[in-house]
Amino acid sequence: MAAWLLSWRAGRLQAAVYLLIMVVSGLLPTATAWFTKFIVDDLAAGRTDVVVRWTVALAVVGLAAGVLPHLSTYLQNELARRLDRSMQDRLYRSINGFRGLSRFENPEFRNDLSMALQASGGAMGPVTTGLFDTVRNVITLVSLLGTLTLLSPVMAVLVAVAAVPALIARLVLSRQRVNMLAGVSASARRQIFYSLLITDVRGAKETRLFGLGDFLRERMLGELAVRQSGERAMDRREARTQSLLALLSTVVAAVGLLWAVRAAARGSLSVGDVTAFVAAVAGTQAALAGLVDNVAFAHQALLVFGYHDKVTSLPDDLPTGPSAAGELPELSVGIELRDVWFRYDEDHPWILRGVDLTLAKGSSVALVGLNGAGKSTLIKLLCRFYDPTRGRILWDGVDIRDVPPQELRRRMSVLFQDYMCYDLTVAENIGVGDLDALPDRGRLQEAARRAGVDVVVAGLPRGYDTMLSRIFTERTEDEEDVSAGVALSGGQWQRLALARTLLRDRRDLLILDEPSAGLDAEAEYEIHRGLREQRAGRTSLLVSHRLGAVREAGTIVVLEDGRIVERGSHDELMARAGTYAKLFVIQADGYRDPDGLRDDVDGYRDPDEARAVVP
Numbered sequence: 001m002a003a004w005l006l007s008w009r010a011g012r013l014q015a016a017v018y019l020l021i022m023v024v025s026g027l028l029p030t031a032t033a034w035f036t037k038f039i040v041d042d043l044a045a046g047r048t049d050v051v052v053r054w055t056v057a058l059a060v061v062g063l064a065a066g067v068l069p070h071l072s073t074y075l076q077n078e079l080a081r082r083l084d085r086s087m088q089d090r091l092y093r094s095i096n097g098f099r100g101l102s103r104f105e106n107p108e109f110r111n112d113l114s115m116a117l118q119a120s121g122g123a124m125g126p127v128t129t130g131l132f133d134t135v136r137n138v139i140t141l142v143s144l145l146g147t148l149t150l151l152s153p154v155m156a157v158l159v160a161v162a163a164v165p166a167l168i169a170r171l172v173l174s175r176q177r178v179n180m181l182a183g184v185s186a187s188a189r190r191q192i193f194y195s196l197l198i199t200d201v202r203g204a205k206e207t208r209l210f211g212l213g214d215f216l217r218e219r220m221l222g223e224l225a226v227r228q229s230g231e232r233a234m235d236r237r238e239a240r241t242q243s244l245l246a247l248l249s250t251v252v253a254a255v256g257l258l259w260a261v262r263a264a265a266r267g268s269l270s271v272g273d274v275t276a277f278v279a280a281v282a283g284t285q286a287a288l289a290g291l292v293d294n295v296a297f298a299h300q301a302l303l304v305f306g307y308h309d310k311v312t313s314l315p316d317d318l319p320t321g322p323s324a325a326g327e328l329p330e331l332s333v334g335i336e337l338r339d340v341w342f343r344y345d346e347d348h349p350w351i352l353r354g355v356d357l358t359l360a361k362g363s364s365v366a367l368v369g370l371n372g373a374g375k376s377t378l379i380k381l382l383c384r385f386y387d388p389t390r391g392r393i394l395w396d397g398v399d400i401r402d403v404p405p406q407e408l409r410r411r412m413s414v415l416f417q418d419y420m421c422y423d424l425t426v427a428e429n430i431g432v433g434d435l436d437a438l439p440d441r442g443r444l445q446e447a448a449r450r451a452g453v454d455v456v457v458a459g460l461p462r463g464y465d466t467m468l469s470r471i472f473t474e475r476t477e478d479e480e481d482v483s484a485g486v487a488l489s490g491g492q493w494q495r496l497a498l499a500r501t502l503l504r505d506r507r508d509l510l511i512l513d514e515p516s517a518g519l520d521a522e523a524e525y526e527i528h529r530g531l532r533e534q535r536a537g538r539t540s541l542l543v544s545h546r547l548g549a550v551r552e553a554g555t556i557v558v559l560e561d562g563r564i565v566e567r568g569s570h571d572e573l574m575a576r577a578g579t580y581a582k583l584f585v586i587q588a589d590g591y592r593d594p595d596g597l598r599d600d601v602d603g604y605r606d607p608d609e610a611r612a613v614v615p
């Protein structure tokens with residue numbers, strides 16, 4: 001019903017005209033059978049003057065039979081297009097409405113999603129316009145069955161009953177087909193994954209360097225084979241069943257023909273009656289077969305639509321508490337993680353184990369730790385992409401579970417370690433950080449300047465309008481000049497991502513996860529100096545493996561195996577000679593400068609001061 005309502009709303013006029021055409025088309029075969037009978041009977045009786053009338057009528061029916069299918073095909077396609085648009089809109093709105101990340105990492109959900117994506121407007125045809133087809137088939141069927149009943153009630157019952165096994169078999173087959181499609185959807189997804197690795201420019205480097213082409217192609221073909229073997233088994237089963245059903249209807253038609261010929265020989269049927277009978281049996285069987293087809297295809301489409309419905313009606317993945325505040329007030333005291341425990345799944349290990357951390361308003365906190373310590377995870381919890389498994393995160397004392405996630409995120413600006421590189425223009429790459437600022441070139445330029453990427457942009461062929469993609473063409477005002485865009489270097493992309501983050505100024509919390517990992521030494525120094533200014537007076541959390549960059553933070557927190565093992569200022573932690581001091585010394589050794597040439601540069605002082613306190 002939901003599918004039909006959706007289709008009706010997508011194109012009311014088209015649907016009404018289509019329905020009318022179907023009704024008229026449904027009457028055509030019966031009209032043909034009767035007009036033919038009248039012509040034959042009148043001819044046999046020598047009433048040639050009346051024959052002309054029936055002939056004209058038959059010609060009109062023929063014309064309608066010729067034109068209406070084209071008109072109905074157009075309307076069918078138009079309805080499918082409109083429905084497709086509204087279904088895609090519904091599906092993508094729902095996906096955008098998932099506010100957390102865990103659903104996107106759930107393979108079961110991904111399988112459902114890939115099935116839901118198959119429920120397009122076109123695929124829904126059997127349910128929507130197919131329903132009208134069914135109306136036409138029913139009309140044809142009723143009128144033909146009426147004709148047949150007049151001539152032979154037994155035959156009418158026989159033809160109708162013979163359709164029942166066909167209907168049951170087709171319904172069973174359509175369910176099996178959808179189950180098969182759902183069963184192979186994981187393979188289909190993997191096939192797309194391997195195919196993208198081969199075709200996408202991002203995978204092309206390693207594919208070529210490591211000679212992965214054949215390896216990936218074989219894996220892709222392996223997944224294709226899994227999918228195809230499911231389809232093949234299904235096709236065979238359908239072919240077997242359909243052949244048996246065809247045999248059944250042939251037997252029924254042959255029995256009927258035999259009866260009609262014998263009745264005509266006995267004189268109980270006229271020649272015209274036999275013609276009408278043969279047309280009625282063939283027509284009834286065709287209409288019944290069409291009806292069974294329609295019902296089976298509609299059933300199959302409805303089963304697929306079930307996935308669309310399932311995905312679009314999923315409950316909120318991050319329910320907000322009953323005391324939900326509509327708006328989150330500006331941060332006035334601070335953010336507190338209170339005994340926060342977290343694991344990505346019940347059967348996954350604990351990633352955070354009782355973290356207590358306060359980010360006081362206006363403070364700058366740096367988070368350091370080895371790979372996998374849980375730093376990025378902690379950031380994801382602060383953004384409420386996941387809820388803590390145990391413990392609470394409080395924003396001025398309010399549990400962030402009681403705040404709509406979009407409100408919380410509106411109050412922060414975050415640079416992720418795995419930031420996005422969009423195949424969009426420079427302006428758009430920065431502007432997506434705050435869509436309100438997208439039309440404001442001045443704000444984009446200011447953000448670019450603060451991220452130190454303004455000089456790079458100035459050197460690009462079309463400045464802020466340069467397309468940062470080599471896979472899409474760039475269109476200029478004069479449509480003739482179509483050229484591929486520009487590719488940036490890793491560090492340039494990183495600065496652009498930083499500009500995107502800095503565009504969200506005036507936010508309460510600034511989080512930077514490895515903001516300088518891809519930068520050259522000079523850029524890193526400049527960026528950190530700039531960021532220190534940005535962070536001044538703002539609540540900020542900085543994650544970095546470059547310990548020279550975090551030493552200015554008010555508090556440095558060391559995370560190890562999901563626990564905070566040290567916290568304090570740089571000097572305090574160096575004096576403590578623990579994990580931080582050890583890491584600092586190891587790193588500082590790499591910067592060791594025997595000539596003392598860089599003593600004046602922040603963060604790069606001779607490491608001996610550190611070494612002195614580390615055992």
Ligand SMILES: Nc1ncnc2c1ncn2[C@@H]1O[C@H](COP(=O)(O)OP(=O)(O)OP(=O)(O)O)[C@@H](O)[C@H]1O
Nearest residue numbers: 105344351369370371372373374375376377378417
């Ligand atoms: N989406 C996820 N699902 C399951 N496990 C995850 C997920 N993301 C991270 N992990 C696991 O959580 C642990 C901590 O990862 P996290 O990214 O938080 O570490 P990190 O301290 O930021 O590391 P790095 O310094 O390498 O960036 C890792 O063991 C990782 O395997």
